[in-house]
Amino acid sequence: MVRLKSNLSVNIGKLKLKNPVMTASGTFGYGEEYAGFVDLNKLGAVVVKGLSLNPSRGNPTPRIVETPSGMLNAIGLQNIGIKAFIKDKLPFLKKYDTKVVVNFFGNAVKEYAEAARRLSGESGIHALEMNISCPNKQAGWIAFGTDPKVTFKVVSAVRKATPLPLIVKLSPNVTDIKIMAKAAEDAGADALSVINTITGMSINIKTRRPHLANITGGLSGPAIKPVAVRMVWECYKTASIPIIGMGGIITADDAIEFMLAGAAAVAVGTANFINPKATMDILKGITAFMSKEGINDVKRLIGGVEC
Amino acid sequence: MVRLKSNLSVNIGKLKLKNPVMTASGTFGYGEEYAGFVDLNKLGAVVVKGLSLNPSRGNPTPRIVETPSGMLNAIGLQNIGIKAFIKDKLPFLKKYDTKVVVNFFGNAVKEYAEAARRLSGESGIHALEMNISCPNKQAGWIAFGTDPKVTFKVVSAVRKATPLPLIVKLSPNVTDIKIMAKAAEDAGADALSVINTITGMSINIKTRRPHLANITGGLSGPAIKPVAVRMVWECYKTASIPIIGMGGIITADDAIEFMLAGAAAVAVGTANFINPKATMDILKGITAFMSKEGINDVKRLIGGVEC
Amino acid sequence: MSKLFLASIKENKEIAGSHYILTLSPLTKTIKPQPGQFFMLSVSNGLDPLLKRPFSIFRVSEKHFQILYRVVGKATEILKNKKAGDVIEALGPLGNGFPRIKPNIKPILIAGGVGVAPLFALAESVKYKKPLFFLGARNKKELLCINELRKIRINPVIATDDGSAGLKGTVVDALSAFLTRHSSLVTRHCIYACGPKAMLRELSFLAGKFNIEAYGAFEENMACGVGACLGCMVNTKDGLRSVCKEGPVFPLGEILW
Amino acid sequence: MSKLFLASIKENKEIAGSHYILTLSPLTKTIKPQPGQFFMLSVSNGLDPLLKRPFSIFRVSEKHFQILYRVVGKATEILKNKKAGDVIEALGPLGNGFPRIKPNIKPILIAGGVGVAPLFALAESVKYKKPLFFLGARNKKELLCINELRKIRINPVIATDDGSAGLKGTVVDALSAFLTRHSSLVTRHCIYACGPKAMLRELSFLAGKFNIEAYGAFEENMACGVGACLGCMVNTKDGLRSVCKEGPVFPLGEILW
Ligand SMILES: Cc1cc2nc3c(=O)[nH]c(=O)nc-3n(C[C@H](O)[C@H](O)[C@H](O)COP(=O)(O)OP(=O)(O)OC[C@H]3O[C@@H](n4cnc5c(N)ncnc54)[C@H](O)[C@@H]3O)c2cc1C
Ligand SMILES: Cc1cc2nc3c(=O)[nH]c(=O)nc-3n(C[C@H](O)[C@H](O)[C@H](O)COP(=O)(O)OP(=O)(O)OC[C@H]3O[C@@H](n4cnc5c(N)ncnc54)[C@H](O)[C@@H]3O)c2cc1C
Ligand SMILES: Cc1cc2nc3c(=O)[nH]c(=O)nc-3n(C[C@H](O)[C@H](O)[C@H](O)COP(=O)(O)O)c2cc1C
Ligand SMILES: Cc1cc2nc3c(=O)[nH]c(=O)nc-3n(C[C@H](O)[C@H](O)[C@H](O)COP(=O)(O)O)c2cc1C
Numbered sequence A, B: 001m002v003r004l005k006s007n008l009s010v011n012i013g014k015l016k017l018k019n020p021v022m023t024a025s026g027t028f029g030y031g032e033e034y035a036g037f038v039d040l041n042k043l044g045a046v047v048v049k050g051l052s053l054n055p056s057r058g059n060p061t062p063r064i065v066e067t068p069s070g071m072l073n074a075i076g077l078q079n080i081g082i083k084a085f086i087k088d089k090l091p092f093l094k095k096y097d098t099k100v101v102v103n104f105f106g107n108a109v110k111e112y113a114e115a116a117r118r119l120s121g122e123s124g125i126h127a128l129e130m131n132i133s134c135p136n137k138q139a140g141w142i143a144f145g146t147d148p149k150v151t152f153k154v155v156s157a158v159r160k161a162t163p164l165p166l167i168v169k170l171s172p173n174v175t176d177i178k179i180m181a182k183a184a185e186d187a188g189a190d191a192l193s194v195i196n197t198i199t200g201m202s203i204n205i206k207t208r209r210p211h212l213a214n215i216t217g218g219l220s221g222p223a224i225k226p227v228a229v230r231m232v233w234e235c236y237k238t239a240s241i242p243i244i245g246m247g248g249i250i251t252a253d254d255a256i257e258f259m260l261a262g263a264a265a266v267a268v269g270t271a272n273f274i275n276p277k278a279t280m281d282i283l284k285g286i287t288a289f290m291s292k293e294g295i296n297d298v299k300r301l302i303g304g305v306e307c
Numbered sequence C, D: 001m002s003k004l005f006l007a008s009i010k011e012n013k014e015i016a017g018s019h020y021i022l023t024l025s026p027l028t029k030t031i032k033p034q035p036g037q038f039f040m041l042s043v044s045n046g047l048d049p050l051l052k053r054p055f056s057i058f059r060v061s062e063k064h065f066q067i068l069y070r071v072v073g074k075a076t077e078i079l080k081n082k083k084a085g086d087v088i089e090a091l092g093p094l095g096n097g098f099p100r101i102k103p104n105i106k107p108i109l110i111a112g113g114v115g116v117a118p119l120f121a122l123a124e125s126v127k128y129k130k131p132l133f134f135l136g137a138r139n140k141k142e143l144l145c146i147n148e149l150r151k152i153r154i155n156p157v158i159a160t161d162d163g164s165a166g167l168k169g170t171v172v173d174a175l176s177a178f179l180t181r182h183s184s185l186v187t188r189h190c191i192y193a194c195g196p197k198a199m200l201r202e203l204s205f206l207a208g209k210f211n212i213e214a215y216g217a218f219e220e221n222m223a224c225g226v227g228a229c230l231g232c233m234v235n236t237k238d239g240l241r242s243v244c245k246e247g248p249v250f251p252l253g254e255i256l257w
């Protein structure tokens, strides 16, 4: 009996992935850190830690604290800078048969555009993910991801600076994510990443000090999954570009839930910390689900929720 | 040896509570439901399920689904109406030596004002909590709690309609809760309740249907605690009226965390479902913490976080 | 009055694929539950799973009580791994339970799947009335409690969806055939049922047709179990009613489907 | 290479108030850990607690390894209730471990509180060198492993904050007194330390003053344990370094306090 292999490939605009399982920026280092646990060749894409033009030191410690079914982080976008990434990290990633998505940010519109330009010249980088939604930056910066006019401006500038597929990563800390999705799409984004972390705070009642040196941090993990699924679904109904869903995905069932809500691919973040093989287990679980349910093309899950 | 009893009383504007432990609206019925577990005389206040001028049927079931360390609800503000409340429920509550806070809502500015007027005539009602932040209402209604201009308008109208202490319950589903706090304060609110539930969604991957008949619902429970603590702290820094903190309080430690963040009192919601005696355990725990830490007045905790 | 109490696990035994009987010894004095009432059980001390889960009373003895549960998700997966000696928190008994059976009335008990749990409790309490028992399941493997029923001298009429045991079809089909054959006697019968909502619905039409009194034990997702959250409402002729407090047992004729 | 593996609990024994020794049998072949390395352990299969927790290797034998832990919060509260036979997931060994001790160098081991765990592992592996051991705690009751140390013929110098055993004062004060008395010999010594950050800081100044090489095992809140999340950085002369991957052991002279 000939058994047709199920089709796992998905398209994020011009970016073709062999399967919908990606890593979430900042939770998978530059790929190397998990290479002992995960066969990077099997990933749909590796999304690296957020880069800026110049190296950045990030925030003081403590940077991490656990919360119920979640965690707060205030890394503060520590990174080695684009130059060092290209020299020291990219060659490693190029050895693998996977897509490399570079997450990046700037401190001003010009810096965003300049960073995109620098990254676009390099072979081995298949797409850019633009972070306009880190909750650990100062008040002024936050407008990139919360004020649709500013979003439109910065995405437009980056759009002009790069021919690579451009993914815009949206913040959940907004009244209406549909407006933000529209702004990014109108400015030329090829895809949306939904969601970044939700701003939170946790206080040590004995010392009376916040658990994080930065006072507030970004909430990730299963705790935020219902909020993330809702936002993916809202964006799916509003925008006509593909969505990468993320926020609390631990199991294959979670990943499928995001795809049904409208995600064309999923990114696995906090789960890597709990189970360094999480991406592989999720991939296997999606395949198992498809064969159990008789689904031969994973694309048929996208937006499949019946409301 | 004379041992001074620690002082647990707090003031929410003109409303004086014997202790800071209140119940959260919609999680404690009309008080009766938990009277077999809790000595209502020992509560700082009982906040009843949200009432409207006319009885309301709410949403179809399923209305509840559990999520990681949280739950989604889409009750849809089912209630017996103000008239039936006053006739059938208030007499029971009047028998207790506690403060009765009536949570209410309207479907238009006029209805809000009219509801407040009706409730203000009754003895045994000590304060009103105005719900402008239910995530399970239609898009137009949502503006009451997400558009500061609309918030100002509706709170102003209610302010004129009632001499009772007026608490405004804020939505976390906003870009900047500080602006919302300011709008409510400027319109004459005596206090703020922070926060209501966060909009979320959960999908059954086998049936491909949302777990809730209403599609989306409000996320409550420990999962949202870090977001709630952050918002209480933001409101505390912005507004000069007292804040009632809520969102994921399960233990006395959680309640103390909210007070340190700036809450003058706390409301216990989802925890009642897990442990019907939660409010009593929390009250005992706060007292124990105070005597261990040598704090003789609970008011000294309010806003005590050191950043 | 319901109570919050700790109970220690005496036994947690698999009785069929994915089905277990849990025997609990309350550590403090509790109220004796009635058939149709239920308990909410915590399966963890942590915050995930968060809410207690409702389970019908399956059997009561002097010092213990039992529930019969099917493993379907997060909490029941954890529950099945609990061992004798583990302690869990319980709230109950909750709900109204089945109404007392009137003299000269012959009870017909009808159960679909794990819905057998509360009906077994009822059967034990009215076995002197020699109730009729209709037992349905998807297939032979999922038929529960046949031996337990036989031990109390009840020989259930069996129906399976796939015909792997008893009659092929639903348990309501089986009852329908019975009522048609004995239609002259039906006014001396009263139906007590538990099972999927679709089954209760079919049953309510059948009972209506034959004009027999019928009661069903309902299920809805629950949070509080005490009537406070308004999570578990059913639509009745009298308006919305809570399954946890005003139910779980309702006259089928009152339900608006 | 570190590994993700399951381990079954052989024993979980209280050795002092709130302090336990956990003996684990890995269910698959694992890599032998070095003193100063650590494991991340899951205490639950659910989502709360969510993250694994780091614990230093305390003792290694052919088939088992042990950790010594103090109950301080959510995960350790759960851990202390685990029983023999329970299975938990572990990731490790992680981190660099203490550097090899050079020939002709006399190791001085200094531990504050539960910081004794990795130093006991080190002491066992270099016991032939007859290391000096300075052991500190808040009070007599919290002094750990004195008997275990004596069994490997190490008689620790003791200091307690309240003077309830040994010298009154910090363990760094005790070491300072020792170094002052034996200042001519110090260049043949090397210090290995673990304890609260404040202790390591004091020690780095002391070691600097006497110009002795000194290494400390650091702690920071961790999420991944493998250098990916950048959660656990310490500030060194070479820039930020991860405690989990580039540490937890750093030369004290390199740390920017
Ligand atoms: C009054 C009452 C009595 C019950 N008696 C029994 C019994 O005797 N034996 C038995 O096996 N089961 C009984 N149930 C159903 C039982 O409560 C659920 O199977 C259980 O809550 C599932 O928990 P879970 O975490 O394993 O599944 P989840 O992971 O929560 O969900 C798995 C499936 O179960 C459904 N479910 C989840 N929570 C509930 C809930 N609170 N109530 C109903 N369904 C739910 C979900 O929609 C989903 O389809 C009863 C339910 C009610 C309301
Ligand atoms: C490399 C390393 C080795 C360690 N070795 C040991 C050991 O051998 N024995 C031992 O008892 N403890 C050791 N610890 C500390 C141990 O990891 C924490 O005590 C444990 O994580 C607390 O978990 P909890 O859930 O019980 O406490 P929580 O409820 O999480 O918190 C209680 C307290 O512990 C602190 N804490 C929480 N998480 C961490 C974390 N991931 N790392 C450090 N501190 C944290 C919190 O800030 C808080 O003050 C080590 C830590 C590190 C980084
Ligand atoms: C430790 C940590 C670091 C992160 N760093 C970045 C980053 O550099 N850039 C970015 O766009 N998102 C970053 N994120 C957000 C994640 O990519 C992801 O959007 C979020 O964590 C939600 O997914 P999760 O719940 O699966 O972790 C970070 C998240 C964590 C937990
Ligand atoms: C089942 C349920 C019903 C609720 N009904 C109301 C309501 O009628 N009015 C209102 O203002 N808030 C309502 N809330 C919100 C709670 O009062 C509270 O703000 C929220 O649940 C966060 O607190 P918690 O995490 O402690 O539950 C409801 C919450 C739940 C879970």
Ligand code: FES
Binding pocket: C221, C222, C223, C224, C225, C226, C227, C228, C229, C230, C231, C232, C233, C242, C243, C244, C245
């Ligand atoms: S479960 Fe709360 S009202 Fe029934």
Ligand code: FES
Binding pocket: D221, D222, D223, D224, D225, D226, D227, D228, D229, D230, D231, D232, D233, D242, D243, D244, D245
């Ligand atoms: S814990 Fe993630 S980098 Fe160290």
